[in-house]
Amino acid sequence: MPAPAAPRLLFDKIWNSHCVTGLGGGYDLIYIDRHMLHELASDVAFAMLHERGQSVRRPELTFATHDHVVSTAAGRQDDTWPESAGYIATLRDNTARHNIELFDLHSPQQGIVHVVAPELGVALPGTTLVCGDSHTCTVGALGALSWGIGTSDVAHVLATQTLVQLRPQVMRIECTGRLADGVTAKDLVLALIGKLGADAGTGYAIEYCGEAVSALSIEARLTLCNLSIEMGARIGQVAPDDSTYEYLSGRRYTPIGEAWDQALVHWQSLPSDLGATAAREISFEVSHLKPQITWGTSPAHVIDIDGVVPDPSDAIDAxxxxGMEKALAYMDLAPGTRLADVEIDAVFIGSCTNSRISDLRIAANVVKGRHVAAGVRALVVPGSSQVRKQAEAEGLDKIFSAAGFEWRQAGCSMCVALNDDRLRSGQRCMSTSNRNFEGRQGKGSRTHLASPASAAASAICGYITDHRSIAV
Amino acid sequence: MNSALITGIAASLAVPNIDTDTIIPIDYCINRNRPNFDIALFRSWRFHDDGSERPDFLLNTDPYRDTKILITSANFGCGSSREMAVWALVDFGIKCVIAPSFGEIFYNNCFQNGLLAARVSDETAVTLGRTAEQTLGLTLEIDVSEKMIRTNRSEKYQFELDSLRSEMLLQGLGPVAATLTRVDDIETFEKSDRLRRPWLTPQQI
Incomplete structure (x- = not known):
């Protein structure tokens, strides 16, 4: 009888089966199953490819869309935001030249890369997926191995369908207990970053597991994995389970028929084996968690929404x-301030973190029959054109519009502030996005990261609000 | 780089978690050619809104306009994958960034562009940063082959660098060209993978 195979983790199973060859020193040449392109990070990469006289190795594994630069205004055209016209034209040319599927500006499939990849079934369990965007960790929620890369590596994948990668270690975070009503995956992951730090995941691929994670919908798991990079980890994953298969079934590029049956057998072999251990094991009890909000300029600067801004003099080191003093000066906040009293100028509901249909339903439920406070600009930007269409079919657009929100077209919008969806200097925004860095939502902008429910409630009140205090 | 030695003025920027949005704001990434990104580096820390210099920012003072080596704190280059952050540092003239840890995508991007990201212990980063703050125009010599940082007072500090990345710096190794020499391995993988995972190639429903 052969010796039983050593127990392996989800990560190890996927990594090992994608290793083309070992390169020594911990490096492997890893095969890439799916490559997502967007207009911002691809044009210089294509230029590198063309300069070297190379072609795209597997165009059928490559998908492109416009999200970062495009206008999100109603009735938008290529040049509604003038800077976007050149990007859109270049991506169109490059994808046509190399026979790559493009979800173009007016395609029903257009949207934010990390929203589109799962909803179209481009991202699948057990596949490797990369994209020139750091939030590619999002789609690890389906049990994919996915990570963000720079421009040079985009060119490398186009030419070779592989990447030279140092094998990371695995950090497994077991989330025990159950989230309280009104507390979401966004709150869970913000609390985790606050506890572990903005660089705790450096050098690791994270696997999230435990009963609190199993209980999350796939869309909530996408939110959870999305913020892995804000903990320093390029990769965040959840093992596939019945929720995953149910989510994927019938999507545009999901295997069907016999192919589905074969894929399913493979996917069901992926979860970490009993007895397999990670380099770092963490247990995190979630039952006590409250809605979270950031006060500073790192996602690790996070507190309970009913908490007070911490005092830098209590910091563990110089x-x-x-960092805390610099953040407080930038955010114009004093230690001890109750955040829940702070007035805001804007609310942004969107981004690859929180722009899926379930996020919009939660937000709409809070704002229904109410109105945005005077002086507050509030935006809802669906993550994809499909999400937008679904929301309109459910009448959510009407709820938002009646409440005084702008109902916009799909794109990255005010998360990256590349077009005119941006704050003016000094403006304070409640945002469902992923980064509160200096200037992230426009030069001099001040960002508080929170869940869609908290953002929606704050839009109504005009100041930072615990949504549970205005229960529907 | 093609040289084992980096010598130059070292500036200390002892702030943790400096993200790539701070290194180069997104507005300066909107340029479809690869321009010189020098003036975009640390844009909002270095310049007022009207474009004039902030006189209190270290890199705007002599001799730090000629900084070649940046000594900074944990998690430098975290956040966005924008490779323009590396291009901005390189275009300013930075040859080496010394820190206890780096954002991983940024770290990887550095070596694609001949920029040395030298990982040191927390203690070394603090000591070197303090030395730079106390010594106007401190010059460091960094030996890539020996993985050693030397001060002109003959103090020595080790940094971490694996052999693949060291070779990339020393030999100007192009990763794409290197991978393309393994195209037979890639083809062999694809052939066996087609049998193993026949469902993988996307077919639109």
């Missing part, structure tokens, strides 16, 4: 103190 550099942390420097």
């Amino acid at each position: 550099q942390t103190r420097t």
